[in-house]
Amino acid sequence: MSAVIRLQSADVRFGPVQALHAVDLRIDVGERIALIGANGSGKSTLLRVLHGLVPLARGSLLRDGAARQAMVFQRPFVMRTSAANNVALALWLRGTRWRAAREQALGALARVGLAEVALRNARALSGGQQQRLALARAWCLQPDVLLLDEPTASLDPHAKREVEALMAQFADAGTTLVFASHNLGQVKRLASRVVYLEQGRVLADAPVAEFFDRVRLPELSREADLFVKGETA
Numbered sequence: 001m002s003a004v005i006r007l008q009s010a011d012v013r014f015g016p017v018q019a020l021h022a023v024d025l026r027i028d029v030g031e032r033i034a035l036i037g038a039n040g041s042g043k044s045t046l047l048r049v050l051h052g053l054v055p056l057a058r059g060s061l062l063r064d065g066a067a068r069q070a071m072v073f074q075r076p077f078v079m080r081t082s083a084a085n086n087v088a089l090a091l092w093l094r095g096t097r098w099r100a101a102r103e104q105a106l107g108a109l110a111r112v113g114l115a116e117v118a119l120r121n122a123r124a125l126s127g128g129q130q131q132r133l134a135l136a137r138a139w140c141l142q143p144d145v146l147l148l149d150e151p152t153a154s155l156d157p158h159a160k161r162e163v164e165a166l167m168a169q170f171a172d173a174g175t176t177l178v179f180a181s182h183n184l185g186q187v188k189r190l191a192s193r194v195v196y197l198e199q200g201r202v203l204a205d206a207p208v209a210e211f212f213d214r215v216r217l218p219e220l221s222r223e224a225d226l227f228v229k230g231e232t233a
């Protein structure tokens, strides 16, 4: 296995708040890593660090320079233009000619089930449709690594399943996934490895089967065990 991202002894500070403490994370090609933990535990901050959006106060971030990376945010950013243009612009910014970008955009929208709304203003789409639009945009960029921050938060069960199916398609295509989630069912369905954060520290990092093993988890981390029991109670 070769690492696509290596984070070592990472600290992040926002003024007086220390959002990450000495985080070590090695991400190998093809892994599907779920970041879990309570609100404010540092999941979004860690994803932003991995995407190079937040500077480290201490430690180091090494990324495979050849690996293409994309991030899907919790509330995707959409521009006030058609869904097709929203996707095409991302390609155009990476150097694809406009006509080709539009064609690829329409293909990607069809792939996420948005063909009928491709010409509609993206701002007028529902939350679930906007999330799928963000995934279509990411799909077009053909990332080797895809980071997702609670991609199904605030979606209804149907939309949630569709987004999960798309994430599984990325994984099947060989994309390395790192996603934050509050949904432990989703974590079991999609992740190969689980990282538990509490107050900015990684307190457990284990393969998914081990993490959800009732005997093994308390041995790995009492805090993670209490969190999982609380979430499934």
Ligand SMILES: Nc1ncnc2c1ncn2[C@@H]1O[C@H](COP(=O)(O)OP(=O)(O)OP(=O)(O)O)[C@@H](O)[C@H]1O
Pocket (backbone or CB within 6 Å): 014, 017, 018, 019, 037, 038, 039, 040, 041, 042, 043, 044, 045, 046
């Ligand atoms: N831009 C910022 N400025 C100041 N503090 C911040 C900033 N971003 C995050 N924080 C703080 O850093 C800590 C970690 O926040 P973060 O958003 O990473 O947590 P999270 O686990 O993603 O939470 P949630 O599950 O609610 O999305 C929190 O105490 C938060 O208030």
